[in-house]
Amino acid sequence: MSTAPEHTAPGNPTASAPRPRRSVLYMPGANERALEKARSLPTDALILDLEDSVAPDAKAEARERVAAAAASGAYGRREVTIRVNAPGTPWHADDLRAAADAGPDAVVVPKVDSPRTVREVVAALEAAGAPERTAVWAMLETPAALLDARAIAEASPRLTVLVMGTNDLAKELHAEHVLGRAPLLASLSLALLAARAAGKVILDGVYNDVHDADGFEAETLQARRMGFDGKTLIHPRQLEPCNRIFAPDAAEIERSERIIAAFEEATSQGRGVVTVDGRMIENLHVEEARRVLALAEAVADR
Numbered sequence: 001m002s003t004a005p006e007h008t009a010p011g012n013p014t015a016s017a018p019r020p021r022r023s024v025l026y027m028p029g030a031n032e033r034a035l036e037k038a039r040s041l042p043t044d045a046l047i048l049d050l051e052d053s054v055a056p057d058a059k060a061e062a063r064e065r066v067a068a069a070a071a072s073g074a075y076g077r078r079e080v081t082i083r084v085n086a087p088g089t090p091w092h093a094d095d096l097r098a099a100a101d102a103g104p105d106a107v108v109v110p111k112v113d114s115p116r117t118v119r120e121v122v123a124a125l126e127a128a129g130a131p132e133r134t135a136v137w138a139m140l141e142t143p144a145a146l147l148d149a150r151a152i153a154e155a156s157p158r159l160t161v162l163v164m165g166t167n168d169l170a171k172e173l174h175a176e177h178v179l180g181r182a183p184l185l186a187s188l189s190l191a192l193l194a195a196r197a198a199g200k201v202i203l204d205g206v207y208n209d210v211h212d213a214d215g216f217e218a219e220t221l222q223a224r225r226m227g228f229d230g231k232t233l234i235h236p237r238q239l240e241p242c243n244r245i246f247a248p249d250a251a252e253i254e255r256s257e258r259i260i261a262a263f264e265e266a267t268s269q270g271r272g273v274v275t276v277d278g279r280m281i282e283n284l285h286v287e288e289a290r291r292v293l294a295l296a297e298a299v300a301d302r
């Protein structure tokens with residue numbers, strides 16, 4: 001398993017281009033129609049869910065269905081992940097074994113609350129023969145997880161992505177879901193700090209009202225502005241706005257190109273600082289411009 005971070009860690013501007021994870025769509029593992037439909041949806045990644053969207057009586061059947069879907073190769077370039085039931089539940093160990101056999105791109109682990117949980121999941125996957133390509137994504141959705149977020153993010157090189165679970169988090173905090181998410185901002189920021197310090201990808205939580213397009217746009221824009229790499233979704237109609245908001249737009253691409261060109265010209269003349277559109281540009285802005293262009297290229301390649 002590669003130990004290289006997927007994202008540029010501080011002081012490492014040369015890390016490889018990010019894989020787009022603008023949109024990451026959950027689908028209930030027991031829902032055959034959704035599993036079928038996902039083959040043609042414009043999502044960067046899929047989470048085939050065995051946890052909260054599957055009733056206890058349907059867990060075993062959903063596990064078989066999801067494992068077969070993940071192993072089928074039917075989802076093209078979409079990243080395919082399996083969300084197992086949480087550690088400590090009666091289904092967790094069987095889910096991990098089935099996921100190890102299926103070999104998805106990642107196993108999504110809900111309710112991770114310590115680095116030890118991550119290490120135990122990685123050990124169980126390796127003991128079950130999971131291929132090297134199968135990463136671990138950890139969900140941060142409890143107060144304990146947020147207070148230990150950096151240690152969780154750094155617990156294993158197999159852990160590549162942090163995923164916010166904002167429904168469980170709000171429940172645990174006794175918080176309300178309100179416009180602007182003030183009650184959750186401290187947690188979202190802590191998770192972002194942990195992800196960036198560890199050089200990991202981080203995804204925002206879901207927006208529950210599948211009919212509220214304006215609310216969804218506002219929350220997604222907030223996530224992008226905070227620094228999230230993408231958002232987890234629950235309905236196909238959330239895909240288009242999410243993909244649009246998390247991709248650099250034409251103006252951003254054009255400005256990034258001008259920043260790089262202006263800075264290169266300045267350095268060829270022995271200067272380390274220049275202005276573009278009246279704003280100071282230093283090497284750190286050039287690094288950011290290169291990140292934006294690398295992401296735009298990766299998105300265009302989809």
Ligand SMILES: CC(C)(COP(=O)(O)OP(=O)(O)OC[C@H]1O[C@@H](n2cnc3c(N)ncnc32)[C@H](O)[C@@H]1OP(=O)(O)O)[C@@H](O)C(=O)NCCC(=O)NCCSC(=O)C[C@H](O)C(=O)O
Pocket residue numbers: 025026027028033034035037038049052053110141164165166167168169205206210233234235236
């Ligand atoms: C939210 C839903 C239950 C809504 O279902 P429904 O009203 O049936 O949707 P539509 O009739 O509008 O569906 C239209 C078509 O789209 C397909 N569809 C719907 N959702 C999905 C999906 N997620 N993936 C793929 N395809 C989907 C329908 O099959 C229809 O297709 P067609 O027959 O061609 O017309 C439903 O959207 C849903 O179940 N969403 C996912 C719910 C889920 O997975 N929840 C668990 C994860 S969220 C979570 O746990 C967060 C976290 O842990 C936290 O704590 O925050």
Ligand SMILES: [Mg+2]
Pocket residue numbers: 052110141165166167168
């Ligand atoms: Mg949850």
